[in-house]
Amino acid sequence: MSSDLSPIDRAKFVAAKRAASYVHSGMKVGLGTGSTAAWLVRCLGEMVRDEGLRIQGVPTSTRTAQLARDVGIEVISLDEAKWLDLTIDGADEYDVDLNLIKGGGGALLQEKIVATASDQMMVIADISKQVGMLGAFPLPIEVIPFGWQTTKTLVEETLISLDVLGTSSTLRMNGDTPFVTDEGNHILDLHLNRIGNARQLSLVLNQIPGVVENGLFIDICDVLVIGSADGKVEVRDINKGSTEEIQFDFLDDGNIFIEAAD
Numbered sequence: 001m002s003s004d005l006s007p008i009d010r011a012k013f014v015a016a017k018r019a020a021s022y023v024h025s026g027m028k029v030g031l032g033t034g035s036t037a038a039w040l041v042r043c044l045g046e047m048v049r050d051e052g053l054r055i056q057g058v059p060t061s062t063r064t065a066q067l068a069r070d071v072g073i074e075v076i077s078l079d080e081a082k083w084l085d086l087t088i089d090g091a092d093e094y095d096v097d098l099n100l101i102k103g104g105g106g107a108l109l110q111e112k113i114v115a116t117a118s119d120q121m122m123v124i125a126d127i128s129k130q131v132g133m134l135g136a137f138p139l140p141i142e143v144i145p146f147g148w149q150t151t152k153t154l155v156e157e158t159l160i161s162l163d164v165l166g167t168s169s170t171l172r173m174n175g176d177t178p179f180v181t182d183e184g185n186h187i188l189d190l191h192l193n194r195i196g197n198a199r200q201l202s203l204v205l206n207q208i209p210g211v212v213e214n215g216l217f218i219d220i221c222d223v224l225v226i227g228s229a230d231g232k233v234e235v236r237d238i239n240k241g242s243t244e245e246i247q248f249d250f251l252d253d254g255n256i257f258i259e260a261a262d
């Protein structure tokens with residue numbers, strides 16, 4: 001699996017591989033969306049097939065649901081699961097407190113609902129997602145299609161009143177038409193550059209009529225797993241205040257890799 005991967009995919013892959021080791025039979029697991037989360041779903045699928053892992057997965061998008069089924073993971077809805085043991089997902093940015101920007105793939109609403117309904121949220125990422133201050137990545141907010149231009153104006157006025165740097169927002173497009181989320185909504189991307197008070201911004205944005213949810217994940221992520229292209233993986237646990245490092249080795253003789261140390 002690992003022989004001809006690009007450096008970025010190696011980083012995502014080892015992060016996903018490490019995160020998958022936290023998943024055990026009997027668990028109900030939230031399955032994130034995006035290219036990093038897809039590695040996790042594929043790793044779990046291998047464990048289901050080769051190691052007899054028995055889990056129930058709650059996907060955070062139709063894309064992830066399809067992939068999970070394709071790799072043999074039993075898929076259930078959040079309402080069937082009611083509560084999850086663990087959610088593993090990617091992120092667009094993370095800071096030192098493990099606060100996140102998510103929603104680059106447009107799945108932030110289901111992702112936030114699923115992560116919040118979990119005992120633990122684990123984020124898998126490569127080091128390029130690390131920032132000193134959130135906001136370089138455009139902050140996605142999900143808005144109801146009805147009156148979205150009025151909502152956009154209200155959002156921009158709110159940002160000005162908060163003195164947030166940069167106040168422009170753009171409607172996310174899919175070719176010539178507005179992007180539509182799994183919930184039938186649109187996405188506004190807020191170009192802010194720096195978010196000084198992410199907690200306050202998140203609360204204020206969600207009070208604007210027409211805004212369904214925003215992509216700031218504050219105090220939701222418990223564990224961050226950072227992969228590097230050389231096989232190094234760092235695991236930061238915000239609750240334990242611990243950091244551990246492990247090293248994976250990529251072998252030259254084909255698609256196999258082994259974990260060198262734990």
Ligand SMILES: O=C[C@H](O)[C@H](O)[C@H](O)COP(=O)(O)O
Pocket residue numbers: 032033034035036037089090091092101102103104105106107108111
């Ligand atoms: O809506 C998409 C999600 O929040 C993704 O988890 C996020 O955009 C990261 O995606 P990727 O792993 O592809 O960078």
